[in-house]
Amino acid sequence: MQPPNVGQADFSRALREFEDIVGHDGVFSSDDDLRAYNDAYDPFSVEPSQQLRASAAVAPVSVEQVQAVVRTANKYQIPLYTISTGRNLGYGGSSPNYSGCVIIDLKRMNRVVEVNEQGAYVVVEPGVNFMELYRYLEEHHHPFMVATPEPGWGSPVGNALDHGVSYVVGDNFSAATGLEVVLPSGELLRTGMGALPHGRLWHSFPYGFGPHIAGLFSQSNFGIVTKMGFALVRKPEMQTSFTVSSVKSDDLYRLIDIVQSMREQGLLYLTSVASPIRSPMGQPGQPVDLHVKRAKELLRSSNGGSATEWDQLAHEAGVSVSVVTGSIRGPDRVVRATLEHAKELFAAVPDVSFEQGKVYRFPLDVEAIAPNERPEFGIPSLWGFSNLIFGDIPRGMYFFSPVCRATADDLFALKQTIREVVLEYADEAMQDLLLGWIYCNTVYPKAFVFAYPFPVTSDSRINQKYRDLFKRLVEACGAKGWGEYRAHVAFQGEAMDQYSFSNHSLLRFCETVKDAIDPNGILSPGKSGIWPHKLRSVRQ
Amino acid sequence: MAALLLGLTSNALNADELNGNLSEGSIGGVIEVPKQSSPVNRGYLVFMKWCAGCHAPDYAAVGTEAAGLPIPGRTALGTYKLRQRYGRTLPAALEQRTDLTAGLITFFVRHGANLMPAFRKTELDDADLSNLVAYLDRNASAR
Numbered sequence: 001m002q003p004p005n006v007g008q009a010d011f012s013r014a015l016r017e018f019e020d021i022v023g024h025d026g027v028f029s030s031d032d033d034l035r036a037y038n039d040a041y042d043p044f045s046v047e048p049s050q051q052l053r054a055s056a057a058v059a060p061v062s063v064e065q066v067q068a069v070v071r072t073a074n075k076y077q078i079p080l081y082t083i084s085t086g087r088n089l090g091y092g093g094s095s096p097n098y099s100g101c102v103i104i105d106l107k108r109m110n111r112v113v114e115v116n117e118q119g120a121y122v123v124v125e126p127g128v129n130f131m132e133l134y135r136y137l138e139e140h141h142h143p144f145m146v147a148t149p150e151p152g153w154g155s156p157v158g159n160a161l162d163h164g165v166s167y168v169v170g171d172n173f174s175a176a177t178g179l180e181v182v183l184p185s186g187e188l189l190r191t192g193m194g195a196l197p198h199g200r201l202w203h204s205f206p207y208g209f210g211p212h213i214a215g216l217f218s219q220s221n222f223g224i225v226t227k228m229g230f231a232l233v234r235k236p237e238m239q240t241s242f243t244v245s246s247v248k249s250d251d252l253y254r255l256i257d258i259v260q261s262m263r264e265q266g267l268l269y270l271t272s273v274a275s276p277i278r279s280p281m282g283q284p285g286q287p288v289d290l291h292v293k294r295a296k297e298l299l300r301s302s303n304g305g306s307a308t309e310w311d312q313l314a315h316e317a318g319v320s321v322s323v324v325t326g327s328i329r330g331p332d333r334v335v336r337a338t339l340e341h342a343k344e345l346f347a348a349v350p351d352v353s354f355e356q357g358k359v360y361r362f363p364l365d366v367e368a369i370a371p372n373e374r375p376e377f378g379i380p381s382l383w384g385f386s387n388l389i390f391g392d393i394p395r396g397m398y399f400f401s402p403v404c405r406a407t408a409d410d411l412f413a414l415k416q417t418i419r420e421v422v423l424e425y426a427d428e429a430m431q432d433l434l435l436g437w438i439y440c441n442t443v444y445p446k447a448f449v450f451a452y453p454f455p456v457t458s459d460s461r462i463n464q465k466y467r468d469l470f471k472r473l474v475e476a477c478g479a480k481g482w483g484e485y486r487a488h489v490a491f492q493g494e495a496m497d498q499y500s501f502s503n504h505s506l507l508r509f510c511e512t513v514k515d516a517i518d519p520n521g522i523l524s525p526g527k528s529g530i531w532p533h534k535l536r537s538v539r540q
Numbered sequence: 541m542a543a544l545l546l547g548l549t550s551n552a553l554n555a556d557e558l559n560g561n562l563s564e565g566s567i568g569g570v571i572e573v574p575k576q577s578s579p580v581n582r583g584y585l586v587f588m589k590w591c592a593g594c595h596a597p598d599y600a601a602v603g604t605e606a607a608g609l610p611i612p613g614r615t616a617l618g619t620y621k622l623r624q625r626y627g628r629t630l631p632a633a634l635e636q637r638t639d640l641t642a643g644l645i646t647f648f649v650r651h652g653a654n655l656m657p658a659f660r661k662t663e664l665d666d667a668d669l670s671n672l673v674a675y676l677d678r679n680a681s682a683r
Contacts, residue, residue, distance in 0.1 A: 025661075028660075028661065032650065033660075033661060035650070035651065035658060036650060036652075036657075036658035036659060036660040036661070037660065038658075040652055040655075040656075040657030040658065041655075041657075057660075057662075059662045085663075086660065087657075089657065093657065094660065105660065105662050107660065107662035107663055108662050127662075131564040131565070131566060131589065132564055134564070134570065135560075135562050135563060135564045135570050138562055138570050139560055139561055139562045139570070152566065152568070152593075153566070153590075366568065366569040367569070369568075370599060370609050370613040370614075371567045371568045371593075371596075371599050371613070371616070372612050372613050373613065374568030374569065375568070379568045379569055380568065381566060381567060381568030381569075381593055382566040382567075382592075382593025382594055383566075383567055383568060383593050383594075383596075383599075383616055385593070385594055385616070385617040385655065386594075386611070386612035386613075386615060386616050386617045386620065387612050388617055388655060389611060389612055389615070389617055389620045389621075393655065394654045394655065395654075396655060
């Protein structure tokens with residue numbers, strides 16, 4: 001494969017120039033080597049004509065090499081697509097948005113540049129993954145947790161730039177401090193105080209002077225982030241959680257209000273909401289009980305079942321209807337006082353049970369923590385893939401990822417909108433998947449984020465039906481204000497299309513910026529639905 | 541604490557794995573680096589970093605309630621799937637296999653299979669792969 005609209009001779013010259021920059025072993029153009037850049041969970045895995053493919057990959061080891069690669073790409077008008085560790089599975093992995101891109105693979109830029117204990121921040125290059133950062137912090141006895149998502153092979157930089165989440169910080173981009181960015185021209189920019197000749201405050205003060213532009217480089221194609229700082233969380237004395245359960249559906253309103261008010265006051269660092277009786281798939285590994293059939297019937301009814309019906313079923317099944325959790329960490333006395341405070345608050349709701357979780361003291365006995373739970377303590381792992389043990393998804397999945405307000409009203413309303421689309425358009429398997437309640441994690445303080453998996457099957461007709469369903473859900477939810485917070489590279493245009501206020505002024509602004517700073521349209525065309533001028537017809 | 545008060549800053553580059561004390565473990569945590577730098581030992585580090593999170597033996601730490609955990613807490617994804625496929629005819633954990641050839645290992649690392657993605661050379665280069673083969677093939681004399 002070649003980049004579109006680039007002649008064979010020019011492409012060959014560009015590859016030679018890339019080799020001059022990064023060395024022979026840093027340029028990959030054989031079919032064998034490029035296979036590993038395909039999306040491992042490709043939604044089009046059995047539809048070759050629609051697959052997104054790279055034409056080559058280049059792996060720089062320094063910012064100077066990134067700048068030189070970008071300048072060469074400009075010279076030959078070659079589109080690039082940037083990956084940091086390329087492990088964003090379910091959202092595209094190492095695949096570009098636009099076939100023919102040369103992947104700029106930053107995995108070899110893997111330095112932990114600085115750990116500042118007093119300032120509690122770290123500066124990393126994009127190729128560092130969470131596991132590598134954890135090892136570095138442990139090896140150097142730095143007293144910090146790693147804000148890892150479930151799979152620990154991702155990049156703190158790439159994860160945060162895609163608005164990824166963790167159990168430790170929640171919203172990982174909110175922990176970002178300063179950025180260093182290679183612009184589409186090849187120039188180097190540092191954000192905030194990093195723009196001063198001596199950037200002593202680069203990672204200590206967020207703004208500098210003038211526009212705060214760090215966000216322009218998240219989920220965008222305006223530059224290649226080559227360094228990024230993050231505020232770190234110190235290991236606490238103690239970490240624990242509580243679970244509050246009720247057998248009444250309507251209690252969910254008050255439980256969410258209480259747990260979110262604690263979150264808003266900074267007493268809890270994470271919260272979650274669940275409805276076990278509405279999760280008839282059950283927890284993995286648990287036996288299916290006799291009430292599953294009835295629960296599925298209720299979920300498939302037009303209104304999703306009344307509170308009375310759920311309360312009755314929950315009573316018969318001995319399963320909770322309304323559950324919230326809160327996570328606490330800090331000094332021993334503070335954690336204990338917070339738990340007591342929580343107990344008092346929830347005691348105002350009659351007949352709920354308050355269960356305190358296991359108390360973990362630092363330094364942790366890591367071996368005593370089940371591997372799939374270690375990310376909750378800032379210990380990156382790949383064991384979380386074991387949660388896919390019971391799923392029938394041999395070809396992977398992509399995610400439908402809407403966001404709603406962290407209130408019971410908004411949660412029920414979102415679920416109802418999803419239900420209406422699903423009942424009309426989904427087959428039985430997808431109905432089960434989409435109507436059952438999956439956990440709502442308030443990694444964002446005021447919002448629930450979801451990640452509904454859409455399986456990729458071996459049948460192209462089924463895959464097309466699922467993609468149609470996905471688009472209908474994105475549109476139906478988008479129309480009511482529940483936008484996607486991230487999307488697979490193949491569906492980012494659909495996600496962006498929903499953000500249509502004032503005749504899509506957000507997208508038009510992004511396109512204006514794109515054309516101004518990247519006139520050749522070389523950086524990640526199509527990322528987040530932002531296409532450069534010369535390729536805008538592709539979007540249409 | 542002194543380091544904390546002084547605002548200790550680490551500017552050192554990441555050390556080569558066998559020059560450091562610790563290496564990454566994809567089960568969650570770190571592992572100690574073997575003192576001797578043999579291909580098998582280097583391959584062990586590659587396995588622990590990239591493979592163990594999905595292919596380790598079942599979790600059974602002493603002093604925990606491991607046996608009472610839900611299956612995903614006890615069994616890694618790859619180990620579970622291989623147990624389903626092979627039953628008792630072959631060990632489910634890759635490190636216990638004696639039949640893994642260089643060709644087979646290379647194929648799966650570079651192609652992936654089912655939910656396992658392929659690994660790029662920027663993550664796991666040919667030298668790493670060769671060491672991984674040495675580690676997983678170390679029991680082959682038993683074949």
